[in-house]
Amino acid sequence: MTSLPTAPARKRLGLVIDLDICVGCHACAVNCKEWNTGGVAAPLTDLAPYGAHPDGVWFNRVHTYEVGEGTTGRTVHFPRSCLHCAEPACVTVCPTGASFKRAEDGIVLINEDLCIGCKLCSWACPYGAREFDEDAGVMKKCTLCIDRIYNETFDPEDRVPACVATCPASARHFGDLGDPNSAVSKLVAEREGFNLMEELGYAPTNKYLPPRPRQQTSGCTGAPARLAPAVPAAAGGLLGWLDRVLSA
Amino acid sequence: MHPSLSVIFFTTASGAGYGLLALLGVLAPFGMLPADPLFGLVALALALGAITLGLVSSAFHLGQRQRAWRAFSQWRSSWLSREGVAAVATYLPAGAFGIGWVFLGSVSKAAGLLAALGAVVTVFCTSMIYRSLKPVPRWHNRWVVPNYLSLALMSGILWLALVLEIFGPRPELHKFVPIVIALAAVLKLGYWRFIDSAPATSTAGSATGLGAMGTVRLFEAPHTSENYLLKEMGFSIARKHAAKLRRLAIGVGFGLPFLLSFVPFVASGWPAIAAALAAAVLGTVGIFVERWLFFAEAQHSVTLYYGASAV
Numbered sequence: 001m002t003s004l005p006t007a008p009a010r011k012r013l014g015l016v017i018d019l020d021i022c023v024g025c026h027a028c029a030v031n032c033k034e035w036n037t038g039g040v041a042a043p044l045t046d047l048a049p050y051g052a053h054p055d056g057v058w059f060n061r062v063h064t065y066e067v068g069e070g071t072t073g074r075t076v077h078f079p080r081s082c083l084h085c086a087e088p089a090c091v092t093v094c095p096t097g098a099s100f101k102r103a104e105d106g107i108v109l110i111n112e113d114l115c116i117g118c119k120l121c122s123w124a125c126p127y128g129a130r131e132f133d134e135d136a137g138v139m140k141k142c143t144l145c146i147d148r149i150y151n152e153t154f155d156p157e158d159r160v161p162a163c164v165a166t167c168p169a170s171a172r173h174f175g176d177l178g179d180p181n182s183a184v185s186k187l188v189a190e191r192e193g194f195n196l197m198e199e200l201g202y203a204p205t206n207k208y209l210p211p212r213p214r215q216q217t218s219g220c221t222g223a224p225a226r227l228a229p230a231v232p233a234a235a236g237g238l239l240g241w242l243d244r245v246l247s248a
Numbered sequence: 249m250h251p252s253l254s255v256i257f258f259t260t261a262s263g264a265g266y267g268l269l270a271l272l273g274v275l276a277p278f279g280m281l282p283a284d285p286l287f288g289l290v291a292l293a294l295a296l297g298a299i300t301l302g303l304v305s306s307a308f309h310l311g312q313r314q315r316a317w318r319a320f321s322q323w324r325s326s327w328l329s330r331e332g333v334a335a336v337a338t339y340l341p342a343g344a345f346g347i348g349w350v351f352l353g354s355v356s357k358a359a360g361l362l363a364a365l366g367a368v369v370t371v372f373c374t375s376m377i378y379r380s381l382k383p384v385p386r387w388h389n390r391w392v393v394p395n396y397l398s399l400a401l402m403s404g405i406l407w408l409a410l411v412l413e414i415f416g417p418r419p420e421l422h423k424f425v426p427i428v429i430a431l432a433a434v435l436k437l438g439y440w441r442f443i444d445s446a447p448a449t450s451t452a453g454s455a456t457g458l459g460a461m462g463t464v465r466l467f468e469a470p471h472t473s474e475n476y477l478l479k480e481m482g483f484s485i486a487r488k489h490a491a492k493l494r495r496l497a498i499g500v501g502f503g504l505p506f507l508l509s510f511v512p513f514v515a516s517g518w519p520a521i522a523a524a525l526a527a528a529v530l531g532t533v534g535i536f537v538e539r540w541l542f543f544a545e546a547q548h549s550v551t552l553y554y555g556a557s558a559v
Contacts, residue, residue, distance in 0.1 A: 002326055003325045004325075029470070053474070057476070058471075058475075061471065063468070063553055064466075065456060066464075067456075067461045067464050068462025072462065078456055078553075080553055089380075091325075094322060095320075095328040096321060096322060097321050097322050114318055115312065115315075116311065116316055117310050118311075119309070122477075123383070123548070124382075125383065125550075126382065126548075126550065127549075127550065127553075128477045128481070128553060132476050133311075136311070137311025137312045138311055138312060139311075195457070197450050199450060200383065200449075200450065208457050210461075211458075
């Protein structure tokens, strides 16, 4: 049913992405592709992967932005994937019942066997989370690695989405954002995590943590403002005398 | 937004068909149209033919056409599903209306009004598919529904005027043609004025949440060639081409049919039929251009992640 669950889930599984830490290595996107092209939404079709214009389905895309000007300007790497919104219009616009939001944990999924590939859900998503698989004729999207996070054959520490498991900088966190006492909720509170395009009212579950303020004065790092001169003043003795004679 | 030809053809053809069906359903039971079964046959065949061609064409953009029947199931939440249900449901009264008129010689008031209601509801649902999409501010506004309804009525009355001119002119209806064209033109101009002056809904700053730190510029895209998102939602049209196409839509779609709609006041017979035919064809071509622009000029918020600064 593409109507949203009537009782909103208490549990809201999602991601917290730290824009201060992300180094833009694309490992999350690559490991996402790697896992999911063999997972529930497999395959994530690539068209002309070795051609001049490769095109394919990815659930995770890493953009890089320049923000601000001059000395306050900075580069921010920005991973973008499904935000598993509380008000996902991508689900309610679906005419077939293929799209749904799970009542138990808030994950937004597609039943590919019901999808007719009308693409309306991709129009309804402000964040570009849904991509059409031309080869399969159906829409595909991030599953929050539902086949990893509940996978009891994995060690408990590995029951996280592939993007989180692989991030070499620990810029991605996974947890229950519906529980105010969870580690991710505390992180969001502490770092003033924010929603993307709040004005559209989709109430995303995933949160982004802002880059920390840039440290522009020397004092805040504990280093001296200026290094001591490397060359000692005037040397005495024979070398000092030679230096004075030769400098003259 | 990518202007998909199958969807543009669908909304143009079915819009004209539903407009004509609504007019037939309302006017015929009250004796305002010829009761001649041949007139009923031609006019209803034109209406239902355009509707059916449009609906069939709409299935061409689907990835899994054989499952299209599933689209009737989610009418509780989806305007697309409601449109499908309304479209199919309208065939029932329309069919009864047509059989009564053409074969039994009785123009049913109930079936006619129900068919007209179904036609209006279907076009309303079509427009609500676009009206409800918040990520596309140029669709998510109060002008979209009146535009779809008035353009369907306009194309409907242009084709009705042609069939009437052939089978038996009704001079008392002549004046409604320029009135409806003027109404549709005013609403279309209002829509364009609105989308040109409306403040941005979202910006690259709000899309990334980084706006407070300064202007946000794309430094590096996530991929080297176009992906589905850019092909489907990243379509953009140069402003100067949009201005030219708007003038074309106004001139061909509204201006010429408006002028031609005065011909029946001064002439009858073949000149009036030729003028009505030209008006119907030009009006439909104009709406086709207008519908293409409706897609091409609409910017989706996902483009904010790919370098657009505001939508």
